[in-house]
Amino acid sequence: MYTVYKKQMEVDQLETVKVKSRAKINLTLDALYRRADGYHELEMVMQSLKLYDSIAVKKTAQAGIVLQTNLSFLPTDERNLAHRAAKLMLETFSLAGGVQICLTKRIPVAAGLAGGSGNAAAVLAAMNQLYDLRLSLKELMELGLQLGSDVPYCLLGTTALAKGRGEVLETLPDCPHFYVVLAKPDFGISTGAVFRALQAEKIGCHPDTAGMLRAIAASDRAGICARLENVLEPVTFQMQPQVAKIKDFFLSQGAKGALMSGSGPTVFALYEEEEAAQQAAQQVKNAFRIETVVVTETVDKGEQGYGLSF
Ligand code: ATP
Numbered sequence: 001m002y003t004v005y006k007k008q009m010e011v012d013q014l015e016t017v018k019v020k021s022r023a024k025i026n027l028t029l030d031a032l033y034r035r036a037d038g039y040h041e042l043e044m045v046m047q048s049l050k051l052y053d054s055i056a057v058k059k060t061a062q063a064g065i066v067l068q069t070n071l072s073f074l075p076t077d078e079r080n081l082a083h084r085a086a087k088l089m090l091e092t093f094s095l096a097g098g099v100q101i102c103l104t105k106r107i108p109v110a111a112g113l114a115g116g117s118g119n120a121a122a123v124l125a126a127m128n129q130l131y132d133l134r135l136s137l138k139e140l141m142e143l144g145l146q147l148g149s150d151v152p153y154c155l156l157g158t159t160a161l162a163k164g165r166g167e168v169l170e171t172l173p174d175c176p177h178f179y180v181v182l183a184k185p186d187f188g189i190s191t192g193a194v195f196r197a198l199q200a201e202k203i204g205c206h207p208d209t210a211g212m213l214r215a216i217a218a219s220d221r222a223g224i225c226a227r228l229e230n231v232l233e234p235v236t237f238q239m240q241p242q243v244a245k246i247k248d249f250f251l252s253q254g255a256k257g258a259l260m261s262g263s264g265p266t267v268f269a270l271y272e273e274e275e276a277a278q279q280a281a282q283q284v285k286n287a288f289r290i291e292t293v294v295v296t297e298t299v300d301k302g303e304q305g306y307g308l309s310f
Contacts, residue, residue, distance in 0.1 A: 015059045017130045020052040021122035022157060022304065023113040023296070024150070025180065025261040025268050027216075028207035029230040031200045039149070039165045040200060045212050047175050048157045048304045051182070051296040053119060054104040055082065057126040064098040065090070071105050081116040084147055085123035092143065095131055108292045110188030112262030114154055120147045121154030125306035137308035141167065157304040159216060161209075174300040176219040178270040179277035181250070183284045184292040185242050185265050194263035197235045206231065225257030225270060236264040242288065243267060249287055253280055 027045040034040055060066070065086045067076040078084055086099050101123065107115040124144055128135050135143075137155060144151030149166040159172040207229035215223030237244040243260055246267045250258035254276070255269035271277040277295050285293045 015130065016056050017058075017126040018054065018056045019122040019126045019306070021055050021107075021115075021118040021154070022299065023049045023051040023107045023115065023118065023182075024153065024157075025049060025113065025182075026230055026259070027175070027224065027228060028209050028212050029232055029262065030207045030209060031195075031198060031203065031231050032206075033200050040195060040198065042163065042166055043207075043209050044162045044166065045172070045209065045216070046153050046160050046162055048159075048299050049113075049180055049296045050299050050303070051107055051113075051294060053107050053115065053122075054102075055119060055122045055126060056102040057086070057123060057130055058100045058102075059130060060098045060100050062098055065101065066098070067101045067103060069103040069105060071109065074105065074109065081120040081147060082123045085120040085144075086127065088143060088146065089124060089127040089131075089133075093131065093133060095127075099127070099130075108182070108184040108266065108294070110190075111182075111184045111266040111292075112189065112191075112260065112264045113182070113266055114150045114262070117148045117150035118154040120144065120151050122306075124151075125155060125308065128308075137310050140308065141169075155306065155308065157306075158299070158301050161213065172213065173217050175216050175224065175298055176221050177300070178221070178256075178272065178298050179274050180296050180298060181255075181269045181271070181277050181281045181284070182261075182292075182294045182296065183246050183250075183267050183269075183281075183288070183290060185240070185246065185288065185290050186292070187240065187265060189236055189240065189264045191263040194232050194235050194239070197239075198232065200231075203231050205229070221256065221270075221272065228257045228259040228270075230260050230262075232263050233260045236260060240265055246284060246288060246290075249284060250280060253283055255280060
């Protein structure tokens with residue numbers, strides 16, 4: 001079955017497909033062991049957010065990929081994951097002509113929010129629609145995995161459990177609604193450097209993933225907040241101690257829960273009330289003099305996904 005969810009994907013008569021590429025946070029991130037292929041065997045509970053980048057993909061008669069973005073420092077060639085996704089689709093399916101991609105970034109870059117991976121997933125889904133390829137979610141995920149470990153999850157979205165490198169996915173019941181404050185200090189973190197520094201066999205405290213799944217299924221907000229845990233925190237905290245200070249600040253100011261997302265450096269904090277979230281955003285901005293503080297919300301299945309099935 002193949003349907004298009006209007007909320008996430010729009011098609012107009014000029015053969016342009018417009019998609020939302022949503023940010024994600026990790027409610028848990030566990031690394032079980034380092035595999036023989038060098039990747040860590042992961043177990044992560046992922047959650048999509050309302051915050052999104054906008055992507056419009058248009059067919060062009062001329063061959064090649066033209067990418068435009070609102071951020072002057074982002075590469076627009078093959079170093080950009082959106083460009084790489086388009087190239088993969090054009091080549092794999094020998095598509096005639098080319099594409100023009102217009103990318104409007106709102107998700108902070110190099111932040112642990114899967115901005116680039118989400119953009120790659122969005123371009124795959126958009127081109128599937130634009131060229132009427134009718135690829136299943138499973139087929140798109142296999143292509144996406146060639147571009148990055150988080151890309152398969154970004155195609156699925158919503159609340160999900162990710163295992164393996166991140167590509168073994170299971171949809172979970174929707175996480176109960178939270179307002180989410182994202183605070184990204186003014187430096188990026190290399191995901192590769194954090195994983196290289198991680199010594200999986202020395203991790204003292206692993207997340208209670210089973211408990212998190214139970215808390216989500218029971219819509220138990222306090223249970224979810226009590227089980228937020230990310231084994232990459234100590235590694236990133238050692239590289240950049242300010243990240244730990246931001247987390248402590250959120251908790252000391254009354255956040256229901258706070259955690260570093262992915263390999264960081266973004267710290268997110270959860271709130272039930274919008275006013276409390278807005279207040280915390282202002283406080284963290286003032287206390288740490290950081291520019292990138294965003295208030296957003298969790299999304300549920302009604303607002304998320306590209307309408308693809310396995
Ligand atoms: P992930 O690595 O899971 O995608 P992240 O939030 O840690 O998520 P990104 O925002 O994807 O990191 O950025 C990581 C690097 O990827 C940046 O240094 C950036 O230059 C590069 N990059 C390539 N394509 C993109 C894109 N479309 N959007 C953002 N960054 C991109």
